Amino acid sequence: AQSVTQPDIHITVSEGASLELRCNYSYGATPYLFWYVQSPGQGLQLLLKYFSGDTLVQGIKGFEAEFKRSQSSFNLRKPSVHWSDAAEYFCAVDPTGGSYIPTFGRGTSLIVHP
Amino acid sequence: NAGVTQTPKFRILKIGQSMTLQCTQDMNHNYMYWYRQDPGMGLKLIYYSVGAGITDKGEVPNGYNVSRSTTEDFPLRLELAAPSQTSVYFCASSRGTPYNEQFFGPGTRLTVL
Numbered sequence: 001a002q003s004v005t006q007p008d009i010h011i012t013v014s015e016g017a018s019l020e021l022r023c024n025y026s027y028g029a030t031p032y033l034f035w036y037v038q039s040p041g042q043g044l045q046l047l048l049k050y051f052s053g054d055t056l057v058q059g060i061k062g063f064e065a066e067f068k069r070s071q072s073s074f075n076l077r078k079p080s081v082h083w084s085d086a087a088e089y090f091c092a093v094d095p096t097g098g099s100y101i102p103t104f105g106r107g108t109s110l111i112v113h114p
Numbered sequence: 115n116a117g118v119t120q121t122p123k124f125r126i127l128k129i130g131q132s133m134t135l136q137c138t139q140d141m142n143h144n145y146m147y148w149y150r151q152d153p154g155m156g157l158k159l160i161y162y163s164v165g166a167g168i169t170d171k172g173e174v175p176n177g178y179n180v181s182r183s184t185t186e187d188f189p190l191r192l193e194l195a196a197p198s199q200t201s202v203y204f205c206a207s208s209r210g211t212p213y214n215e216q217f218f219g220p221g222t223r224l225t226v227l
Contacts, residue, residue, distance in 0.1 A: 009154065034215055036215075036218075041220075042220060043118070043206075043219050043220050043221055044206075049215055051213060090156070090157070095211055095212060099211070100145060100162060100164050100170075100211050101159060101172065101211075102211060104157045105156065
């Protein structure tokens with residue numbers, strides 16, 4: 001069965017610092033990977049997604065993620081964090097082979113200090 | 115284009131009461147999902163649907179029911195509310211796995227006392 005692990009429950013960074021949020025997946029075939037952001041009191045919004053091709057994908061709000069097959073990872077990065085980036089971040093993998101249920105990680109809460 | 119809308123935004127129920135959480139999408143998506151989110155626990159899938167008239171259980175279906183009579187609507191019914199159903203509920207829709215992202219509604223915060 002596929003699984004998604006986000007090892008960090010909370011991450012604290014200072015405004016202007018760089019950010020990396022970790023995501024590891026367990027999946028036998030080529031994964032379809034997503035990062036979502038959830039601002040306080042809101043639903044989830046797509047940041048970026050990866051299916052194939054270039055392993056570095058760009059998303060909205062200045063985020064990017066790199067797919068590394070050898071490490072089964074899809075880490076999210078941002079070079080300079082803004083206070084408005086404080087939110088919950090979810091990594092997800094979509095199934096293939098006839099299932100209809102995406103698998104979400106537990107989420108990482110990002111705290112931004114001024 | 116409103117996307118995915120959910121009503122109500124907030125609700126307080128007494129133990130044993132019933133209610134329906136409404137979800138509507140205007141993107142003509144075939145796939146729809148109901149999740150609950152508890153603090154620090156991520157999203158847990160309650161029910162999903164891959165088209166009108168087709169529904170299936172997710173990870174935590176007990177105490178809930180759904181129907182899908184139209185493409186647009188996917189209501190979630192809580193029967194005999196219990197304190198364990200206190201949570202934030204999200205509805206989502208998508209064009210279908212594995213290529214397409216999910217679009218989420220703003221959520222319904224439910225408290226059962």
